[in-house]
Amino acid sequence: MENINTNQNSDYDEIDLRELAGVLVKRKAIIIFSTVVATVLAFGISIAMPKIYRAQMDLEVGSVGAGSLVEGIAQAKDKIDRGLYVSDVTGKEIAAFSIKTANTPGSDIISLTAESSDREGVADILKEIGQAVIADQNKVVEARRQTIITQIGTIKTNIESVKTAGQYSGQECSRERYTAISDMENHVADLELAMTQIKDTAIISGPMVSDNPVKPNTKLNTAMGAILGLFCGIFAALVGNWWKEGGKGK
Helix, strand or coil: CHHHHHHHHHHHHHHHHHHHHHHHHHCHHHHHHHHHHHHHHHHHHHHHCCCEEEEEEEEECCEEECCEECCCHHHHHHHHHCCCCHHHCCCCCCCCCEEEEEECCCCCEEEEEEEECCHHHHHHHHHHHHHHHHHHHHHHHHHHHHHHHHHHHHHHHHHHHHHHHCCCCCCCCCHHHHHHHHHHHHHHHHHHHHHHCCECCEEEEEEEECCCCCECCHHHHHHHHHHHHHHHHHHHHHHHHHHHHHHHHC
């Protein structure tokens, strides 16, 4: 008995699929029409949409000492993402302008990506924002550099004073003066080393602009339009058949 029921269910499934296929074939004109119209519309809309170009640039955050960045990567990214440097862009149309930042964990490099319908201007905009970031951060770098220069100058002056006071030139210096001078000279060496570890924020690559627009993706949009049109056509065919069959039943 169970085998008979299974066979009957299988026959019903085959009949349903045959009926469905028959409906789709019978109303294929609707399906084809819907697919063609949706494909043409999607293609036309994609062609009419403004072309968006992408520019990319890498910015290396400077440091004020060994392992000490001038500004935290997260903080620097946040300031750029919030558009705090956009006001520094001079004479550029930025209505269609957007910018994003990215950073590889453990790296001091911030990647900036800008998108705009103006292929010529997007690189200039990105470069000016990069220069604004550099100007902002390098104020801190230069302040640190000048502080160290001042400290070195002060210590060297003190060394000369100690030498002069003890008639260091040509005469034997006391142990206390010798120790003091040695300590100050070591301090100067440490400061000079610290100077070499100071690094300005700088643009290390780019900005580079894509040769072809990154948006809209005409091929993808057209394909999606065709698929949507196909499904709409199938749905319309099934609804039309159901409506027709329902009317006959009444």
